[in-house]
Amino acid sequence: MLPAEIVAIGSELLTPYHTDTNSLWLTEQLNAVGIEVKLKTIVGDDEARLEEMLRDAWQRSRVIISTGGLGPTEDDITRKVFAKVLDRPLELHPEILAGIQALFEKRGLVMSPNNERQAMILSGATVLPNSKGTAPGILVSDNNRYVVMLPGPPREMKPMFTEHVLPVLAKLSQGVRICRRTLKVVGLGESAVDSLIAPIYRQYQNPTTTILFNMRAEVNIHFTATAATEFEANQLLDELTAKVSAVLGDNLFAWSDEHLEQVVGRLLLEQKATLAVAESCTGGLLAMRLTDTAGSSAYFQEGFITYTAAAKMTTLGVPVEIIAQDGVVSAAVAEAMALGARTRAGTTFGLGITGIAGPTGATAAQPVGTVFVGLATPTKTIHRALQLPGDRDRIRWLAATAALDLLRRRGLNELL
Amino acid sequence: MLPAEIVAIGSELLTPYHTDTNSLWLTEQLNAVGIEVKLKTIVGDDEARLEEMLRDAWQRSRVIISTGGLGPTEDDITRKVFAKVLDRPLELHPEILAGIQALFEKRGLVMSPNNERQAMILSGATVLPNSKGTAPGILVSDNNRYVVMLPGPPREMKPMFTEHVLPVLAKLSQGVRICRRTLKVVGLGESAVDSLIAPIYRQYQNPTTTILFNMRAEVNIHFTATAATEFEANQLLDELTAKVSAVLGDNLFAWSDEHLEQVVGRLLLEQKATLAVAESCTGGLLAMRLTDTAGSSAYFQEGFITYTAAAKMTTLGVPVEIIAQDGVVSAAVAEAMALGARTRAGTTFGLGITGIAGPTGATAAQPVGTVFVGLATPTKTIHRALQLPGDRDRIRWLAATAALDLLRRRGLNELL
Numbered sequence: 001m002l003p004a005e006i007v008a009i010g011s012e013l014l015t016p017y018h019t020d021t022n023s024l025w026l027t028e029q030l031n032a033v034g035i036e037v038k039l040k041t042i043v044g045d046d047e048a049r050l051e052e053m054l055r056d057a058w059q060r061s062r063v064i065i066s067t068g069g070l071g072p073t074e075d076d077i078t079r080k081v082f083a084k085v086l087d088r089p090l091e092l093h094p095e096i097l098a099g100i101q102a103l104f105e106k107r108g109l110v111m112s113p114n115n116e117r118q119a120m121i122l123s124g125a126t127v128l129p130n131s132k133g134t135a136p137g138i139l140v141s142d143n144n145r146y147v148v149m150l151p152g153p154p155r156e157m158k159p160m161f162t163e164h165v166l167p168v169l170a171k172l173s174q175g176v177r178i179c180r181r182t183l184k185v186v187g188l189g190e191s192a193v194d195s196l197i198a199p200i201y202r203q204y205q206n207p208t209t210t211i212l213f214n215m216r217a218e219v220n221i222h223f224t225a226t227a228a229t230e231f232e233a234n235q236l237l238d239e240l241t242a243k244v245s246a247v248l249g250d251n252l253f254a255w256s257d258e259h260l261e262q263v264v265g266r267l268l269l270e271q272k273a274t275l276a277v278a279e280s281c282t283g284g285l286l287a288m289r290l291t292d293t294a295g296s297s298a299y300f301q302e303g304f305i306t307y308t309a310a311a312k313m314t315t316l317g318v319p320v321e322i323i324a325q326d327g328v329v330s331a332a333v334a335e336a337m338a339l340g341a342r343t344r345a346g347t348t349f350g351l352g353i354t355g356i357a358g359p360t361g362a363t364a365a366q367p368v369g370t371v372f373v374g375l376a377t378p379t380k381t382i383h384r385a386l387q388l389p390g391d392r393d394r395i396r397w398l399a400a401t402a403a404l405d406l407l408r409r410r411g412l413n414e415l416l
Numbered sequence: 417m418l419p420a421e422i423v424a425i426g427s428e429l430l431t432p433y434h435t436d437t438n439s440l441w442l443t444e445q446l447n448a449v450g451i452e453v454k455l456k457t458i459v460g461d462d463e464a465r466l467e468e469m470l471r472d473a474w475q476r477s478r479v480i481i482s483t484g485g486l487g488p489t490e491d492d493i494t495r496k497v498f499a500k501v502l503d504r505p506l507e508l509h510p511e512i513l514a515g516i517q518a519l520f521e522k523r524g525l526v527m528s529p530n531n532e533r534q535a536m537i538l539s540g541a542t543v544l545p546n547s548k549g550t551a552p553g554i555l556v557s558d559n560n561r562y563v564v565m566l567p568g569p570p571r572e573m574k575p576m577f578t579e580h581v582l583p584v585l586a587k588l589s590q591g592v593r594i595c596r597r598t599l600k601v602v603g604l605g606e607s608a609v610d611s612l613i614a615p616i617y618r619q620y621q622n623p624t625t626t627i628l629f630n631m632r633a634e635v636n637i638h639f640t641a642t643a644a645t646e647f648e649a650n651q652l653l654d655e656l657t658a659k660v661s662a663v664l665g666d667n668l669f670a671w672s673d674e675h676l677e678q679v680v681g682r683l684l685l686e687q688k689a690t691l692a693v694a695e696s697c698t699g700g701l702l703a704m705r706l707t708d709t710a711g712s713s714a715y716f717q718e719g720f721i722t723y724t725a726a727a728k729m730t731t732l733g734v735p736v737e738i739i740a741q742d743g744v745v746s747a748a749v750a751e752a753m754a755l756g757a758r759t760r761a762g763t764t765f766g767l768g769i770t771g772i773a774g775p776t777g778a779t780a781a782q783p784v785g786t787v788f789v790g791l792a793t794p795t796k797t798i799h800r801a802l803q804l805p806g807d808r809d810r811i812r813w814l815a816a817t818a819a820l821d822l823l824r825r826r827g828l829n830e831l832l
Contacts, residue, residue, distance in 0.1 A: 014453050016444035017628060017638065019435055028432035037430050038465060042456040049454060056472065212433060222433070277721075283707025284700030287721045291699025294775050294808055296723075302731065303721030305693075305703045311718040311761065315731075345727065359710050392710055 001036035001226070002173045004063035007053060009078050010152055011044035013068070022067045022150075022157055029161060033169055034176030034226070035063060045075040054085045062145050063169065068152030070135040072114040078149055079138070083122050086140060086147065090120040096127065100134045128164040132156040139165065146172070178226050179233035181207075181241055184254040185219040186405050193219045193248070200243045207240050216259065217394070217401045250409060260404050261289040267412045268299035268349075275407070276302045276345030278316050278337035280328070281355040281371065283307065286400040302345040306337070316340030329354050329366055331383045334374030338383075342376040349411050350376040351403045355386075357395045369395050373403040377411045417452035417642070418589045420479035423469060425494050426568055427460035429484070438483045438566075438573055445577060447640075449585055450592030451479060461491040470501045478561050479585065484568030486551040488530040494565055495554070499538050502556060502563065506536040512543065516550045544580040548572040555581065562588070594642050595649035597623075597657055600670040601635040602821050609635045609664070616659045623656050632675065633810070633817045666825060676820050677705040683828045684715035684765075691823070692718045692761030694732050694753035696744070697771040697787065699723065702816040718761040722753070732756030745770050745782055747799045750790030754799075758792040765827050766792040767819045771802075773811045785811050789819040793827045 006027075008020040020042055027037045041057070043050050057064045069078030083090045097119035104111040118135045121127055128137030128148075133156040138149040148165050150157045185193055190213040201209040207225035214220055223240055227233035245252055253263050268275055277286050277300075287303035290296055304315050309328050312318040318336040326332045334352045342350025355371030362368045369388040374381065384406055388398045422443075424436040436458055443453045457473070459466050473480045485494030499506045513535035520527040534551045537543055544553030544564075549572040556563040564581050566573045601609055606629040617625040623641035630636055639656055643649035661668055669679050684691055693702050693716075703719035706712055720731050725744050728734040734752040742748045750768045758766025771787030778784045785804040790797065800822055804814045 012626075014443065014456065015626070016440050016447065017626070019437060019440055021435060024432050024435055027430065031432065038460060038462065039469075040430065040458040042458075044454060046454065052472075052476075053455075056468075060468075210428075210431070210433070279700075279719075282704075283712070283716070284695075284703030284719055284721070287700030288698075288704045291721075291723065292809070292812075294773075296699070300699070301724050302727040303695075303700050303719070303723070304731075305700070305707075305719030305721070307707065307713050307719070308717050315718065315720075315760070344731070357710075393708070396708075 001034055001176060001178075002063065003038040003061060004030055004035045004065060005039040005041070005057055005061045006037055007057060007064065007066040008040070008042045009045070009050065009066055009069035011046070011075070013042045014044045020067075022152070022154060025154070025158065026065060026067075026161065029166060030065075030169070031178045031180075031224070033166065034173030034178055035169060045069065045077055047077050047081055050077060050081045051085060054081060058085055058145075058147075063148075063172070064146070065148045065150065067150045067157055070118065070137070070149060070151045072112065072118050072134070076117065079117070079120055079122070082138075082140075082147060082149060086122060086142065088122040088124060088140070091123050092116070093119050093121050093127065096121070096136055103134055128160050130156055131159055131163075137164070139168065141168075175228050176226060177228065177230050177233050178224060179230060179237060180225075181223045181237045181255070182257060183221040183223075183241060183244065183248070183252055184258070184260075185221065185248060185251050186217075186253050186260055186401060187251045188219060189213075190219050193221065196247050197221070197244050200247065201240065204240055207236050209240075215397075217397045218260065253405075253408060259289075260401060260408070262293055264404050264408050264412070265290065265293050265296055265299060267408065271412060271415045273348035273412070273415060274299050274301050274345075275349045275351065276304070276341040276347040277403070278304045278306060278341035278350065278352045280306060280312070280337070280353060281357040282353050282396050282400045282403075285396050286351065286353060286403055289400060289404075301347050302341070304341055304344070312337060316344065329356055329370060329372065331372045331374070331385055334372035334383045335376070335381045336374070338374035338376040339381050348378065348415075349407060351407055352376075353399050353403050355388075355395070355399055357392045357399070359392060371395065371399045371402070373399065373406050375403075375406045375411050377414050379414065382406075382410060417450055417592060417594075418479065419454040419477060420446055420451045420481060421455040421457070421473055421477045422453055423473060423480065423482040424456065424458045425461070425466060425482055425485035427462070427491070429458045430460045436483075438568070438570060441570070441574065442481060442483075442577065445582060446481075446585070447594045447596075449582065450589030450594055450642075451585060461485065461493055463493050463497055466493060466497045467501060470497060474501055474561075474563075479564075479588070480562070481564045481566065483566045483573055486534065486553070486565060486567045488528065488533050488550070492533065495533070495536055495538070498554075498556075498563060498565060502538060502558065504539040504541070504556070507539050508532070509535050509537050509543065512537070512552055519550055544576050546572055547575055547579075553580070555584065557584075591644055592642060593644065593646050593649050594640060595646060595653060596641075597639045597653045597671070598673065599637040599639075599657060599660065599664070599668055600674070600676075601637065601664060601667050602633075602669050602676055602817060603667045604635060604664075605629075606635050609637065612663050613637070613660050616663065617656065620656055623652050625656075631813075633813045634676065669821075669824060675705075676817060676824070678709055680820050680824050680828070681706065681709050681712055681715060683824065687828065687831045689764035689828070689831060690715050690717050690761075691765045691767065692720070692757040692763040693819070694720045694722060694757035694766065694768045696722060696728070696753070696769060697773040698769050698812050698816045698819075701812050702767065702769060702819055705816060705820075717763050718757070720753075720757055720760070728753065732760065745772055745786060745788065747788045747790070747801055750788035750799045751792070751797045752790070754790035754792040755797050764794060764831075765823060767823055768792075769815050769819050771804075771811070771815055773808045773815070775808060787811065787815045787818070789815065789822050791819075791822045791827050793830050795830065798822075798826060
């Protein structure tokens with residue numbers, strides 16, 4: 001793969017408040033056309049240091065991509081420093097200046113003379129139009145080496161890169177295409193997934209395999225294939241994913257970027273089924289995840305957040321005897337909550353969650369992380385008992401995930 | 417301020433999946449003791465490139481902090497490359513090896529010979545104990561220059577840095593202390609806040625002021641003061657925050673890191689008041705935010721997510737005539753939902769939210785972002801009509817924030 005480096009420019013990126021996220025998106029785009037990011041540098045609005053960084057980069061890399069520092073203020077030094085390092089004077093482009101002036105007039109504003117800076121372009125460089133802002137990008141091609149200066153704001157940077165830079169860079173690495181595929185697993189931990197599939201993926205140098213556990217309590221398996229054509233790369237991916245899918249069985253819930261709640265929502269929609277949920281320790285998180293998706297009103301009808309025992313009885317009709325006998329954190333209450341939600345809302349399915357998210361509320365018999373999820377379907381009411389790890393936030397995510405997964409495995413297949 | 421640089425080491429940091437977040441935390445810690453981060457470099461498990469980076473860093477910076485690459489595998493090259501660059505051989509520390517071995521035995525595992533690598537320390541360096549993992553950190557002090565090698569996992573890195581590194585570095589910059597303070601505003605946009613307070617903060621070179629709008633729909637005003645002592649820095653902050661607070665009035669809701677839902681929760685607790693919520697377009701987000709805080713069951717009692725008109729009538733008792741006359745997205749329904757939640761749950765306060773989060777559901781009269789929030793108190797039922805900007809996610813956040821803010825301004829002051 002052709003090596004590249006990314007330089008993110010801006011003093012705000014050296015504060016505790018801002019991280020560079022542009023480079024993640026750029027890396028994905030570059031990888032897809034066979035370019036590998038070997039180094040990332042984050043430097044402030046500091047001419048001497050930026051010059052040193054860019055001189056080194058220019059010595060070592062065939063492709064340099066910078067983001068930021070193209071604004072109209074004195075702090076915006078990207079153009080000036082690259083001009084020095086590449087030894088190409090800045091030239092005023094009157095047609096760019098006219099365009100910026102027109103944009104200001106359209107907005108009913110007077111252009112400050114500062115903005116003239118944004119019309120200064122390195123001699124011999126290609127101007128990259130900015131469809132979302134005033135600062136154009138700049139591309140310098142010099143003896144088969146490339147420097148690309150992009151604006152910092154993602155909404156300006158991304159379309160500029162896709163439209164004007166990617167086609168140029170894609171030609172550099174002809175004969176190399178990188179394709180990725182993601183499988184998502186629920187119900188197994190990262191190391192359990194690895195033990196299951198390592199004997200398969202270790203037989204392949206290409207595609208490569210990365211297993212990641214994310215904040216959403218999903219295990220994501222990323223495959224990256226490199227080949228001469230997209231077709232060949234996808235053939236490699238097909239072969240490996242088929243083998244891995246076979247051993248993962250129905251722990252596998254997505255072959256794409258879909259989240260678990262989106263998969264469940266899609267299945268509900270396909271089966272013309274509806275859902276109501278009753279939550280205690282997750283406090284609305286399950287409903288929030290389900291309704292994050294536009295159009296969820298087609299299957300999600302109602303949610304009951306019964307944080308007290310009284311609410312569980314009054315709103316959901318959980319029998320007082322069950323609470324007295326088994327306690328509010330119990331399999332029987334989770335089932336009664338699921339049934340209550342289904343009955344009150346008149347839906348196909350009901351889900352119930354009760355548990356101890358912590359850090360307080362634990363007892364000797366029920367430590368933090370004790371959670372019961374219940375499911376009521378047209379034919380049965382069932383539950384799963386869980387002992388979940390982590391802090392309050394993690395336990396709440398895992399509990400909502402377990403409820404969604406119970407519906408996926410034991411509810412939605414019932415209607416098929 | 418004393419300049420420093422941070423080097424994050426690990427090939428996973430050059431993929432589209434991982435970003436370096438350690439450096440944000442480290443920057444905050446370093447700033448507090450008068451050290452400024454001037455450069456960040458992210459490099460893979462690539463010996464030649466890391467060596468080049470570290471040689472340059474060693475030339476230019478008095479303080480270098482690395483994270484990552486201290487694991488037991490061949491990919492973990494931090495120790496080896498620093499040893500080469502600093503020209504200090506690696507020496508086996510038998511007492512570290514014994515400690516690692518003991519840790520493995522305690523977990524019932526056999527130590528792989530690879531782990532011996534983690535007991536190799538640069539000659540003359542200080543060993544930094546790792547209370548959360550096997551890899552110790554390393555501190556080299558050489559002619560008033562400092563190299564600190566920290567492990568990558570934040571739960572190992574952070575306590576090691578706080579306990580063993582910060583006390584050493586704090587001495588370097590004696591005579592400079594940096595203190596920060598954050599004010600949080602709701603109900604005004606970033607530019608409205610800036611217009612209000614710029615005439616004040618522009619009069620100060622120290623503290624400096626940064627205004628940021630975050631994902632949580634809060635405007636955060638960060639002040640940073642530099643002085644010889646913490647006392648003096650705080651005096652500077654006191655003076656500026658007093659002046660800024662005066663013009664912001666009750667748009668200001670926090671003088672700390674507290675979120676709006678935490679402030680509201682604290683006020684409910686102080687006033688021994690309780691809350692129930694009724695949500696439509698926010699789909700559980702308001703309840704989820706309120707119950708994110710441990711101990712919220714002391715004031716949060718019940719949530720009703722009435723996604724359909726039928727649920728609004730059946731569960732909350734919203735009169736059918738109101739829905740027929742004003743429509744489900746209306747001020748009258750928001751008030752009726754708030755009142756219904758308060759009545760059904762028997763709480764001090766009720767909040768109601770109805771609106772169009774989009775992208776679908778808009779009409780000619782009601783575009784995406786039309787939201788009504790209602791509040792029912794012991795003495796009144798009121799509402800606010802909003803036209804919120806952004807996508808579905810942003811509109812949901814802003815709507816939940818507006819409901820919390822209505823309770824803060826118009827409900828909680830009623831009980832005082």
